[in-house]
Amino acid sequence: MQYDTVRVRTAENVGLGYEVAGIATRLLAFLIDLLLSGMVVFFAALAWLALTSAGGFTGGAVQAAGLIIFALVALLAFFGYFTIAEATTAGRTPGKRALGLRVIRIDGSAPTLSDALVRNLLRIVDVFVLGVGLFVMFANSRSRRLGDIAAGTMVVRERTSATALQQVVAPVIRRTPDAGPEVDGLDRLGANELVVVRTFLTRSGMEPRLRTGLAADISRRLQDRLQLAPDAPERQWPPELFLERLYLQLSDRLQGE
Amino acid sequence: MTPESFAATRQESWRELEACVRSARRGSLRRLAASDIERFALLYRRASSDLAIALRDFPGQGVTEYLNALCARAHPLLYRGAPMRLWSLGGFFATGLPRAVRGAAPYMLASAAFLLVGALAGWITIAHRPDLGDALLPAGFSNRLNREGVHASIQAAPLLASFIIQNNVRVALVCFAGGILLGIPTAAILFLNGWTLGMLGAAVHAGGDDGAFWALIVPHGVLELSVIVIAGGTGLMIGDAILRPGLRRRSDALVEAARTAAVIASGIAALLIIAGCIEAFVTPSAMPDVGKYAVAVGTGVLLYSWLLLSGRKPRPRARLRLDASERLPAGS
Numbered sequence: 001m002q003y004d005t006v007r008v009r010t011a012e013n014v015g016l017g018y019e020v021a022g023i024a025t026r027l028l029a030f031l032i033d034l035l036l037s038g039m040v041v042f043f044a045a046l047a048w049l050a051l052t053s054a055g056g057f058t059g060g061a062v063q064a065a066g067l068i069i070f071a072l073v074a075l076l077a078f079f080g081y082f083t084i085a086e087a088t089t090a091g092r093t094p095g096k097r098a099l100g101l102r103v104i105r106i107d108g109s110a111p112t113l114s115d116a117l118v119r120n121l122l123r124i125v126d127v128f129v130l131g132v133g134l135f136v137m138f139a140n141s142r143s144r145r146l147g148d149i150a151a152g153t154m155v156v157r158e159r160t161s162a163t164a165l166q167q168v169v170a171p172v173i174r175r176t177p178d179a180g181p182e183v184d185g186l187d188r189l190g191a192n193e194l195v196v197v198r199t200f201l202t203r204s205g206m207e208p209r210l211r212t213g214l215a216a217d218i219s220r221r222l223q224d225r226l227q228l229a230p231d232a233p234e235r236q237w238p239p240e241l242f243l244e245r246l247y248l249q250l251s252d253r254l255q256g257e
Numbered sequence: 258m259t260p261e262s263f264a265a266t267r268q269e270s271w272r273e274l275e276a277c278v279r280s281a282r283r284g285s286l287r288r289l290a291a292s293d294i295e296r297f298a299l300l301y302r303r304a305s306s307d308l309a310i311a312l313r314d315f316p317g318q319g320v321t322e323y324l325n326a327l328c329a330r331a332h333p334l335l336y337r338g339a340p341m342r343l344w345s346l347g348g349f350f351a352t353g354l355p356r357a358v359r360g361a362a363p364y365m366l367a368s369a370a371f372l373l374v375g376a377l378a379g380w381i382t383i384a385h386r387p388d389l390g391d392a393l394l395p396a397g398f399s400n401r402l403n404r405e406g407v408h409a410s411i412q413a414a415p416l417l418a419s420f421i422i423q424n425n426v427r428v429a430l431v432c433f434a435g436g437i438l439l440g441i442p443t444a445a446i447l448f449l450n451g452w453t454l455g456m457l458g459a460a461v462h463a464g465g466d467d468g469a470f471w472a473l474i475v476p477h478g479v480l481e482l483s484v485i486v487i488a489g490g491t492g493l494m495i496g497d498a499i500l501r502p503g504l505r506r507r508s509d510a511l512v513e514a515a516r517t518a519a520v521i522a523s524g525i526a527a528l529l530i531i532a533g534c535i536e537a538f539v540t541p542s543a544m545p546d547v548g549k550y551a552v553a554v555g556t557g558v559l560l561y562s563w564l565l566l567s568g569r570k571p572r573p574r575a576r577l578r579l580d581a582s583e584r585l586p587a588g589s
Contacts, residue, residue: 012305017325071419090333112338118519124434146437150515170261
């Protein structure tokens with residue numbers, strides 16, 4: 001699935017690519033967090049009840065303090081939970097973590113306490129004023145709601161699957177011992193074609209029939225791009241052999257050494 | 258160079274960085290030793306320069322995606338604001354908050370003006386149409402006011418306090434958050450609150466019960482209205498940053514104003530706890546009106562001396578020059 005990506009220039013002057021989080025995913029993360037913050041209030045109330053009944057405090061003053069504290073906890077749970085969670089976990093509240101999301105500032109750094117405060121206080125407008133935040137998110141290219149815009153933050157998807165170094169698989173060359181006879185018109189192909197061939201050759205575990213069909217399709221297109229004559233010898237090679245030889249020659253030419 | 262040879266020569270340092278990122282608990286490097294943090298920074302720089310190479314040479318391939326994800330996870334660990342410490346909260350309330358409020362003084366004055374204009378409008382409305390006042394005040398209101406005030410039962414007071422605090426905090430936060438909608442809701446809330454107060458005041462004035470009425474408003478009102486005015490000021494500040502960003506980009510102006518405004522609004526909202534307690538426990542109590550006015554004056558003096566004086570740089574004082582006289586020769 002394709003997501004919108006944003007490039008953020010870091011201090012090292014490298015464009016880090018981030019995937020913008022989808023609106024539905026964000027809503028789901030919000031619901032999880034909402035549930036958790038509700039549980040905070042619930043357990044605070046329970047703890048207070050247990051504490052006062054166990055200690056035998058039933059005086060008016062204790063009750064009064066309890067009610068006031070409870071009102072504050074209930075109020076602060078909504079804003080405080082989100083703000084503190086975002087500020088202390090570098091933008092990954094439990095709900096966001098569960099769905100692989102993260103709040104970052106638009107320069108890629110972690111949100112500070114005041115950033116978190118702004119974006120979560122403005123949730124009042126985003127959520128309660130006719131859900132205006134939703135419309136703003138639809139219109140915004142980076143799916144930012146009003147709170148994000150005012151705080152200078154955005155929510156991105158964090159792909160934990162890509163953080164293990166397993167993707168670098170060498171292409172499997174099985175059918176040819178060396179590069180073979182030179183393919184004509186090699187300089188008509190470039191890096192993009194090399195990626196295509198490489199990707200095909202690194203893919204293992206494909207169904208054989210599918211693999212042959214795909215190889216035939218790719219090699220026919222590449223042969224057309226090489227502008228080979230209809231009776232050129234390259235067209236007679238088995239497609240997979242052609243792709244392997246092409247890969248060896250092309251990578252040798254493009255990537256040198 | 259192929260992606261495989263590229264990865265083969267460098268993956269050792271990538272894997273080390275990967276392990277560092279994974280071990281950074283709760284998204285923070287705080288538990289690492291100083292030398293490890295230096296090592297982390299080195300590894301991160303190395304990985305990001307590798308990413309730059311990969312983006313150029315192997316676009317759209319596995320290595321590039323891997324390096325991108327690795328750098329994206331390491332970056333916020335290294336680049337972040339100063340960590341917040343709990344004890345810095347004390348300094349914030351002692352000096353930071355009053356300074357921020359003073360810095361935004363024009364907005365606070367504008368906010369107060371909205372409230373006052375509303376109150377004036379309310380007062381004038383009642384002055385022109387006294388019949389509206391009768392509809393506003395329940396029949397016999399002034400009689401009850403004179404006889405015993407509005408004595409709430411003391412059992413209900415805590416409940417009342419928690420309700421009042423919640424309600425006021427909500428109003429204050431809406432005042433702040435309305436800023437993002439150009440401050441229009443903020444201005445409306447300020448005006449309407451002033452309007453209600455003005456109409457009530459005028460209606461009661463017509464009945465001639467001013468003393469008893471204001472004794473019901475002022476003890477907590479000094480704090481409460483000040484907080485609402487300041488919260489309104491933060492909303493106006495945000496709205497103004499959007500409307501008149503000056504030489505900055507609109508979004509930059511908004512971000513900067515919103516940060517200051519949010520800090521002021523959430524700090525000042527804490528005062529509503531005190532105001533709510535006064536409203537629930539002092540205002541309805543049997544305390545003589547003089548006492549209630551004293552509470553009002555006391556909180557007012559405390560609040561404004563804090564807001565206006567706290568955190569100012571001490572003025573350089575002309576020093577007493579004792580040493581000059583000492584240097585005089587003993588005999589002269």
